[in-house]
Amino acid sequence: MGEGTFGQVLECWDRERKEMVAIKIVRGMKKYRDAAMIEVEMLQQLGKHDNGGNRCVQIRNWFDYRNHICIVFEKLGPSLYDFLRKNNYRSFPIDLVREIGRQLLDCVAFMHDLRLIHTDLKPENILLTSSEYVKVPDYKVSSRSPKDGSYYKRIPKSSAIKVIDFGSTTYDRLNQTYVVSTRHYRAPEVILGLGWTYTCDIWSVGCILVELCSGEALFQTHENLEHLAMMEKVLGPLPQHMLKRVDRQAEKYVRRGRLDWPEGASSRDSIKAVSKLARLPNIIMQHVDHSAGDLINLLQGLLRYDPEVRLTAREALRHPFFTRDHLRR
Numbered sequence: 001m002g003e004g005t006f007g008q009v010l011e012c013w014d015r016e017r018k019e020m021v022a023i024k025i026v027r028g029m030k031k032y033r034d035a036a037m038i039e040v041e042m043l044q045q046l047g048k049h050d051n052g053g054n055r056c057v058q059i060r061n062w063f064d065y066r067n068h069i070c071i072v073f074e075k076l077g078p079s080l081y082d083f084l085r086k087n088n089y090r091s092f093p094i095d096l097v098r099e100i101g102r103q104l105l106d107c108v109a110f111m112h113d114l115r116l117i118h119t120d121l122k123p124e125n126i127l128l129t130s131s132e133y134v135k136v137p138d139y140k141v142s143s144r145s146p147k148d149g150s151y152y153k154r155i156p157k158s159s160a161i162k163v164i165d166f167g168s169t170t171y172d173r174l175n176q177t178y179v180v181s182t183r184h185y186r187a188p189e190v191i192l193g194l195g196w197t198y199t200c201d202i203w204s205v206g207c208i209l210v211e212l213c214s215g216e217a218l219f220q221t222h223e224n225l226e227h228l229a230m231m232e233k234v235l236g237p238l239p240q241h242m243l244k245r246v247d248r249q250a251e252k253y254v255r256r257g258r259l260d261w262p263e264g265a266s267s268r269d270s271i272k273a274v275s276k277l278a279r280l281p282n283i284i285m286q287h288v289d290h291s292a293g294d295l296i297n298l299l300q301g302l303l304r305y306d307p308e309v310r311l312t313a314r315e316a317l318r319h320p321f322f323t324r325d326h327l328r329r
């Protein structure tokens, strides 16, 4: 069902419970075994508190087989990333983004209440609970080639999702500075070495929601300076007080109190990639017809540079994007 640096996930038949399950078979090396045992502990901790078990993937069991830790999970459907990819990176309808966003923030709020930080939220780690989908006509097809079957786009039948991959989940400790998150979803305070906490998950949620609306990752980059420049293009200048406190590693990205851009760029292509990005409201308005105003306002709260004033998961859940009566409009 999936593969990664950790090992493989296989679809299996549980003969005792008579159900399909997903078993993560972890590589035999010590560092992967250790990480797997932390994941088991986190999953058990989450499972104990997750009433109804519909936020995080449920662990059924685990065992050690020929030096491989094997974790047995309930079987879920495709990841949001797999779904987008098979759909030729076509965006999700806004009402689906809202339902997914609500569940994702509910899961993050639940984890944060338990003093846990996921640190690796991304579309690959959010699974639809069902693989079923419907095909609907795609009205935005004109600019795309129809050879990939693209007169239709897929919409999941159910919006139900669960979060997976608790291998990097950690308890909150003051001022952790090691690098976390997968690049595209990494918060500015992590890149700048300013120390991070719960709100690094909130930044990732902001990036994920934009991606679901547009179909493409917001910050497609592999370099720190280019990444920060992309953030400034989409969200405006980084605050002075953050640039002043950067650590030794990140000093090279700052000159005279501002980002060393475009002077420090590694290539012309890099400058081009940054300059072709639009401001956040424009990105959203290109893809969303209704509720764009509410969504933009929510995203501006989730993607605040200063982690101290970034929305918490509970605050985000109270935002009008989620609470307004959308059916009555």
Ligand SMILES: Nc1ncnc2c1ncn2[C@@H]1O[C@H](COP(=O)(O)OP(=O)(O)OP(=O)(O)O)[C@@H](O)[C@H]1O
Pocket (backbone or CB within 6 Å): 001, 002, 003, 004, 005, 006, 009, 022, 024, 057, 073, 074, 075, 076, 077, 079, 124, 125, 127, 164, 165, 166, 167
């Ligand atoms: N319960 C499940 N049901 C269905 N598919 C699953 C399940 N758990 C994992 N998968 C699939 O296996 C993939 C890898 O699983 P997971 O993310 O837990 O491993 P990982 O250690 O995070 O791998 P990496 O860090 O390299 O991404 C997932 O992206 C998903 O496609």
